[in-house]
Amino acid sequence: MAVNVLNAFVGTPPIDGGVFFRAPVGTTLPTDALSALDPRFNDHGACGEDGITVAQTRDNTDIKMFGGKTFVNVQTNYDETITITLLEDDNEAVLKTSFGDANVIITEATTTSGTKKTIYHTADPLPISSFVIEAISGKKTKRYVIENGQVVSVAEIKDVHNNVTSRTLTIKTYAPTSVELQGGNVVEYRDDGTYAVSGGPSTLAVTTTNLPAGKVGEVYSQTLTATGGTGSKTWTIDTGNLPAGLTLSSAGVVGGTPTAAGTPNVTFKVTDSASATATKSLTVTVTV
The missing domain is CATH 2.30.110 (Pnp Oxidase; Chain A)
Known part of the structure; x- marks a missing residue:
């Protein structure tokens, strides 16, 4: 081989x-x-x-048989x-x-x-x-x-x-x-991160699996990631609201300075240039 x-x-x-x-x-x-x-x-x-x-x-141990040879190892x-x-x-x-x-x-x-x-x-x-x-x-x-x-x-x-x-x-x-x-x-x-080739672009998918916690009064910045799709990608919030003080840019950056604690669940949506979409629900935690 x-x-x-x-x-x-x-x-x-x-x-x-x-x-x-x-x-x-x-x-x-x-x-x-x-x-x-x-x-x-x-x-x-x-x-x-x-x-x-x-x-x-x-x-493990050898099980011996009469005569001293190994019968089996268990x-x-x-x-x-x-x-x-x-x-x-x-x-x-x-x-x-x-x-x-x-x-x-x-x-x-x-x-x-x-x-x-x-x-x-x-x-x-x-x-x-x-x-x-x-x-x-x-x-x-x-x-x-x-x-x-x-x-x-x-x-x-x-x-x-x-x-x-x-x-x-x-x-x-x-x-x-x-x-x-x-x-x-x-x-x-x-x-392995390698998608099957089907003759066209691979399926658009959000690859971010979790977001680290932020703290009230401290600058926060995390970038969402996605794979597949066609051309440029634009990020929006599908459902839910970010903690006060945080915003989502069209480039997928969750950033700002949180002003209140919370653990809301937010569904993020990414759209490619062919209008294909993918979503992912993530918990955005802010502590004091």
Whole structure:
């Protein structure tokens, strides 16, 4: 078989979203590599340069027969873990995943003090949660979905002058309860981004899967993306309203300075020069 470099996957963070997400067990899981995540999946921000490590362990033993030769080898254990380093130490999602939701208390800023965080380092086991981890390689997208996973290790934390405070998490995965996942502790979805050729332009589709949260009073700018279609593309809002202070340009830029918190669901529409359209509903979150 000839060598084909196009089969390579060089993992990088998605352009328009995060890498590592966590949600309570029972949250609707994605069933492909590109669909929008349920808003309950919280983005954990920037990840370390070592990327994502997925480790499968298969323990086995030889069954011997009379005379000492091996009769058969049987698998005695299967385990799968995910390891990732999170760089945003002050990110609320990172803290709650590292210490437990109930052990992170946040008090909003007042006119006399900033936002306060109290973090309790306890011996309580961290909760079983659902996780989604994403990476891209050019047009390719790879998404790992874990219905039942648990953070079982947080590596040593260092506060030093020459590096950021980071948290390296190890997530132990368990068998799923959903029949559709076919027993996979981890289910991996891929999309190579190459559309079938039908003699004409490929189908117009919105490729943005989620929008990062903004904050009241801070400048916000995110560009919506789409593939396929013919010629230039124009963006509009089909249904819903953006949070106060944000607008959508015809080029697909959601921008401005939010003036009020909210989590509205907005359906964006893109139209190409042949009047073909595509829509995508996304949650636009603004916090205080």
